[in-house]
Amino acid sequence: MxxxxxxxxxxxxxxxxxxxxxxxxxxxxxxxxxxxxxxxxxxxxxxxxxxxxxxxxxxxxxxxxxxxxxxxxxxxxxxxxxxxxxxxxxxxxxxxxxxxxxxxxxxxxxxxxxxxxxxxxxxxxxxxxxxxxxxxxxxxxxxxxxxxxxxxxxxxxxxxxxxxxxxxxxxxxxxxxxxxxxCVRRMASLTGGLDGFMSRRSSKFRANLRRAERAGSSDGLVYEFHSQDEGGHLFQRILDIERDSWKGRAGEGFDQPPSDEFYQRMALRLERAGRLRVVMITRDGEDLAFVLGGVFQSLYRGLQMSYREGHRHLSLGNLGQLEMIRRLIDEGIDTYDLGTEMPYKLSWAETSFxxxxxxxxxx
The missing domain is CATH 3.40.630 (Aminopeptidase)
Incomplete structure (x- = not known):
């Protein structure tokens, strides 16, 4: 074990x-x-x-x-x-x-x-x-x-x-x-809308995110939001990005079995229950990044996010999470569960479970 x-x-x-x-x-x-x-x-x-x-x-x-x-x-x-x-x-x-x-x-x-x-x-x-x-x-x-x-x-x-x-x-x-x-999970409150969420972040975090948003807008980034995956096409797009990420190229991504089966089965169950939430980031028709998660009651659980290698300078992970948060706030979600503890999550979360x-x- x-x-x-x-x-x-x-x-x-x-x-x-x-x-x-x-x-x-x-x-x-x-x-x-x-x-x-x-x-x-x-x-x-x-x-x-x-x-x-x-x-x-x-x-x-x-x-x-x-x-x-x-x-x-x-x-x-x-x-x-x-x-x-x-x-x-x-x-x-x-x-x-x-x-x-x-x-x-x-x-x-x-x-x-x-x-x-x-x-x-x-x-x-x-x-x-x-x-x-x-x-x-x-x-x-x-x-x-x-x-x-x-x-x-x-x-x-x-x-x-x-x-x-x-x-x-x-x-x-x-x-x-x-x-x-x-097991420690990092949690962020979405109460107070986007302004409330940002008020609980550091000034450096807010400045970096604003800078990344401006750069992404100038670079032509386009955001898609999905709660359905007809025919599994969306999940295949996600796997294609994962394979081209640094984790995928190193053979450490969730595109490898048994993780690929686990996430695909889960995405299907979430979709059938109306609980799937995905943000895709594209540029000129090319998929660059994704944020994959699901909701239960008033909580959103982040599951995976990744981007194609060679695009680190665009801060695609941060931008994808920010876009997801905007969408979640619009539908009344009040808690973002970032999952198990990792150093980068400390900047996004203020509480733990x-x-x-x-x-x-x-x-």
Whole structure:
């Protein structure tokens, strides 16, 4: 897997430390039958889950303290199909919502249940507004498939807040709990329109962007905005630019498998839901750059952007993002999620959202 760093050993001392550091006063003395009120569960295949995508995503929109975009099926199903070899779904639906995971073999024959997207650790496995009920549902799932699962990876939830009490309450006394990687996303507010966004940027940033806009206008740059991709033609234009970018030329672009399949599957799902957002920059009919992303509720999630090698002086990445922001503000989007932490994003964002991966293993 290589994704997560475990504080080894996972044993009782870590569970004890977690419990006594900030949870001891919250854990109540309930009996051992945590699953008693989890309710009836329906086991689903990945296809059956996809068929219920409207209901699922509606519940994601009500789920507290998660990365909602990266927990929707537009992100998780493409990830499971493109990034994993023969994923074994472990998905249930109850009156409280969904818990969507898959079984993944790791080193030494260990079999873990993980969210449907585990490569970045951004997705949460839960969809529903009641954390306690959904964690209990996860416990029932493990109990019913105990012969097939040696442990759980639960990603996409903050290290403090509404998920920690039920998670610790259910597992801390019966399993070993370790910490995996922390995932930080950079976020920018779009409230106050473009003037509000720019007021939260540095004076140097604003000056450089104005200079790039003037140069781009003089150079004949043309901006296109798309929310549809009939026949996949738009995505092919995007891939052509990616192949000619510095990343593509180095063999490190997302035009390479399995990333190309992941993004193409996701773009198709976003388009079908009316959530795809793309800016293309052209000059004299030639595609030079793109910005690819999607929306969920009032949030825009940036996915990829790139430009053809040899055009760095035009600041096409910055100009594409600025044009996207203008369009998003016009449709009422109030938050720009730039994705996982990278140095350049600090200039564009003023806040962050952080989640923790939890590793839960049997004693």
């Amino acid at each position: 290589g994704l997560f760093r475990l504080f080894y050993p996972w044993g009782n001392h870590l569970g004890y430390a977690l419990r006594n550091a900030f949870l001891f006063s919250l854990i109540l003395n309930e009996g051992p039958n945590w699953e008693a009120d989890a309710g009836f569960m329906d086991w689903l295949s990945l296809t059956e889950l996809s068929d219920r995508s409207a209901n699922f995503d509606q519940l994601i929109g009500q789920t507290p303290a998660i990365d909602r975009f990266c927990s929707t099926l537009a992100w998780t199903v493409p990830a499971s199909k493109a990034m994993m070899v023969d994923p074994q779904p472990l998905i249930t639906q109850s009156e409280h919502g969904f818990v969507s995971m898959m079984r993944v073999p790791v080193a030494n024959g260990i079999r873990l249940a993980t969210p449907l997207e585990i490569g970045w650790g951004l997705a949460a496995p839960f969809a529903g507004e009641n954390p306690t009920a959904l964690v209990r549902q996860l416990g029932v799932m493990w109990a019913e498939r105990t012969q097939d699962i040696d442990g759980l990876l639960v990603s996409g939830i903050p290290a403090t807040g509404v998920w920690i009490r039920p998670l610790m309450k259910r597992f801390v006394d019966t399993e070993r709990i370790g910490l995996g990687e922390t 952080t989640t923790q991966m939890f590793v839960i293993m049997r004693h």
